[in-house]
Amino acid sequence: MLERAIHPEALRAVVEQSVQETPVLDIHTHIYPEAFGPLCLRGMDELIRYHYLIAETCRANPSVAPEAFFALAPPDQCRHIWKTLFLERSPVSEACRGVLTTLSAFGLDVAARDLARHQAFFAGLSPAEHIERVFELARVSHVVMTNDPFDAAERAVWLEGVERDPRFLPALRVDRLMGAPESVAAALAAAGHAVTSLGALCDTARRFLDEWADRMDPIYLAMSLPSDYTFPEASLRGRMMAECIMPFCRERGLPLALMIGVKRQVNPRLGLAGDAVGRCSVDAVEALCAQSPDVRFLVTLLSRENQHELCVSARKFPNLMPFGCWWFLNNPSIIEEMTLERLELLGLSFIPQHSDARVLDQLVYKWSHSRAVIADVLCRKYDSVLRTGWALTEDEIRRDAEMLLRGNFIQFARIESRVG
Numbered sequence: 001m002l003e004r005a006i007h008p009e010a011l012r013a014v015v016e017q018s019v020q021e022t023p024v025l026d027i028h029t030h031i032y033p034e035a036f037g038p039l040c041l042r043g044m045d046e047l048i049r050y051h052y053l054i055a056e057t058c059r060a061n062p063s064v065a066p067e068a069f070f071a072l073a074p075p076d077q078c079r080h081i082w083k084t085l086f087l088e089r090s091p092v093s094e095a096c097r098g099v100l101t102t103l104s105a106f107g108l109d110v111a112a113r114d115l116a117r118h119q120a121f122f123a124g125l126s127p128a129e130h131i132e133r134v135f136e137l138a139r140v141s142h143v144v145m146t147n148d149p150f151d152a153a154e155r156a157v158w159l160e161g162v163e164r165d166p167r168f169l170p171a172l173r174v175d176r177l178m179g180a181p182e183s184v185a186a187a188l189a190a191a192g193h194a195v196t197s198l199g200a201l202c203d204t205a206r207r208f209l210d211e212w213a214d215r216m217d218p219i220y221l222a223m224s225l226p227s228d229y230t231f232p233e234a235s236l237r238g239r240m241m242a243e244c245i246m247p248f249c250r251e252r253g254l255p256l257a258l259m260i261g262v263k264r265q266v267n268p269r270l271g272l273a274g275d276a277v278g279r280c281s282v283d284a285v286e287a288l289c290a291q292s293p294d295v296r297f298l299v300t301l302l303s304r305e306n307q308h309e310l311c312v313s314a315r316k317f318p319n320l321m322p323f324g325c326w327w328f329l330n331n332p333s334i335i336e337e338m339t340l341e342r343l344e345l346l347g348l349s350f351i352p353q354h355s356d357a358r359v360l361d362q363l364v365y366k367w368s369h370s371r372a373v374i375a376d377v378l379c380r381k382y383d384s385v386l387r388t389g390w391a392l393t394e395d396e397i398r399r400d401a402e403m404l405l406r407g408n409f410i411q412f413a414r415i416e417s418r419v420g
């Protein structure tokens with residue numbers, strides 16, 4: 001008999017506590033440390049002006065056209081969203097509930113429905129104390145940023161020589177290298193790497209990647225790709241992947257994070273909120289993993305319909321790590337389904353979630369909501385294992401939670417020395 005085996009009746013409490021208390025390493029966000037100045041979005045107005053809520057507002061109140069909405073000053077945009085989504089109807093969507101979970105975690109009076117009071121509270125926090133409190137409330141130890149050297153504002157920060165915050169790990173994001181040849185050339189030129197001929201694009205891109213990897217010291221290279229992405233492919237995008245990205249990742253020992261399935265700008269009038277989802281071909285992921293067994297791939301797919309295929313592919317390729325419930329999948333009902341499916345097909349060898357927080361404070365609700373689902377699903381799986389006569393200890397459950405919430409990523413990305 002196993003010493004200190006958990007009694008089945010104590011199982012739920014132990015699992016919930018383990019998942020709640022294990023600090024998360026959040027592998028994909030859009031938040032930044034204090035030194036990045038205005039790039040670090042935080043506080044009530046930014047929470048309300050999240051693009052998920054903008055899409056919901058334009059839908060709930062079509063009498064204000066997107067152009068009219070974006071023409072409003074930011075405080076008026078906030079008031080309009082608050083009124084439309086929180087006062088004129090009940091805030092039941094995941095993104096609305098998230099705002100309330102966050103306010104409540106900060107100890108604010110959610111029932112008072114007092115936007116101005118909430119704004120005043122967040123305005124009173126300095127960036128340093130704000131970051132500290134959010135990391136504490138969310139129980140997050142580190143976040144991985146999205147660092148785009150093609151973005152002029154972000155590039156300027158890096159070129160000035162920004163002070164590092166070890167809690168924020170860099171990831172080099174290069175969607176712009178996978179566009180049409182002219183747009184790749186224009187993007188490289190704008191970033192200071194003029195392209196002499198289209199034939200030289202891959203070489204120029206490689207020099208660009210080396211320069212930025214030296215400057216940022218990223219923990220992975222990342223890109224989002226449209227739902228029609230294929231590999232191999234007789235196109236610049238195909239050559240870029242085979243002749244530039246793969247050798248770069250291989251030689252520098254950096255994993256490649258692929259986020260596939262976006263249909264960009266199906267409604268450009270909505271700006272950042274105008275993207276949609278499309279089912280992709282997992283064949284491309286399998287071809288990449290088979291052709292480059294020495295490169296590690298972190299993969300998240302946007303379409304619900306692709307999730308089962310991705311799990312099956314991951315069973316075939318140890319260099320493929322599925323991660324997160326991305327964007328439109330980051331809803332409790334789908335997190336539950338995906339996490340169950342992954343546990344059943346992959347055991348504990350996946351990364352169940354990332355937050356994709358665009359606003360610092362979103363770490364609080366995204367992790368609170370996801371942790372609750374992960375704990376519940378784990379409990380159900382452990383329970384069915386205990387029914388066979390197997391026994392589990394508290395330490396084993398803590399070990400498993402640690403793998404899911406941080407360890408699997410740390411090991412796969414080989415960043416033990418960066419996270420202490």
Ligand code: RAT
Binds near residue numbers: 327356358
């Ligand atoms: O989830 C989001 O906010 C999306 O707009 C994107 O950020 C997506 O996660 C991406 O990184 O492209």
Ligand code: ZN
Binds near residue numbers: 028
């Ligand atoms: Zn993202």
